[in-house]
Amino acid sequence: MKKLDRREFVKLASVAGAGTLMPDPLKVFADAVDQLFGKPRQGQIEYVPKPVANAKFGMVIDLGKCIGCRRCMYACKLENNVPDTISPPYIMVFETEAATGAIGHYSSPEMMGKGSTLFYTKLRKDKWYMPVQCNHCDDAPCVQVCPTGASYKDPDGLVIIDYDKCIGCRYCMTACPYGARRFNWWEPHVPKDRINPLVPLRRHGVVEKCTFCVHRTRRGKFTRCVEVCPNKARTFGNFNDPDSEVRKLVRNERNFRLKEVLNTGPRIWYLTKPKEKHMQWYKPLPPPTNIRGIRQ
């Protein structure tokens, strides 16, 4: 008889459990998976270090500084072994007409081609840019709908996917209001000389997304996208530290978060462009009353 692996077991168990009156079928499945297969394979333990104690990570992206160069997007792809078959990659950089607010295009087309990524070098008056990725939401809908516990929220703020528990049902993709998740339609093909040995390749049939560079940030490093941004549009840090750069930045009255009305509690804060003549169509949200008003 063919031996089931962890993922196949979860898939079968999910189907078998549907329609029965078990008290908490999802918990039973998750416990059974852990008991049968022990700790996750694929080096998940080494890849995902323990959450950092007393930390609450988050990011600030200053749209007044983003020049739309897409270096963050490309560096993220290399750092995280994102195959060319996943498009768009974890970061999408939207280009918008400054005068009208009309969205021009996002960053996928040039990433699909070979080496044609556009690298702008300075701010453009006629455009503005908005990078979007997983927000590592505090009340993440993707976590709530995941039937196997593969998507989970850690106390230091990161939303992680355990690829060994993912059965590829894609509920999370439907639930995410930010379009932040990608499905692996094919086996990953990353050229050998491009593979980052610190990050596992995700197999065909699982969902993936930005990890806030868990393999770096939990070891005291910045995310790769923060490191490469030439205009320092991105800042990553610990919101529990009152002296951190991120805490200082979100005191700025230009701060807002994506779709705040949904109460997902995104852990990425944006700063709008400073008021300029050609930006008058844009009305920034009112600033929060004080720093404690920000969910942490």
Ligand code: SF4
């Ligand atoms: S690297 Fe920085 S400036 Fe370039 S697109 Fe990304 S956030 Fe914007």
Ligand code: SF4
């Ligand atoms: S942005 Fe989407 S994928 Fe990321 S935590 Fe929020 S709901 Fe989940």
Ligand code: SF4
């Ligand atoms: S934090 Fe890491 S995984 Fe997330 S977008 Fe930036 S480089 Fe990619």
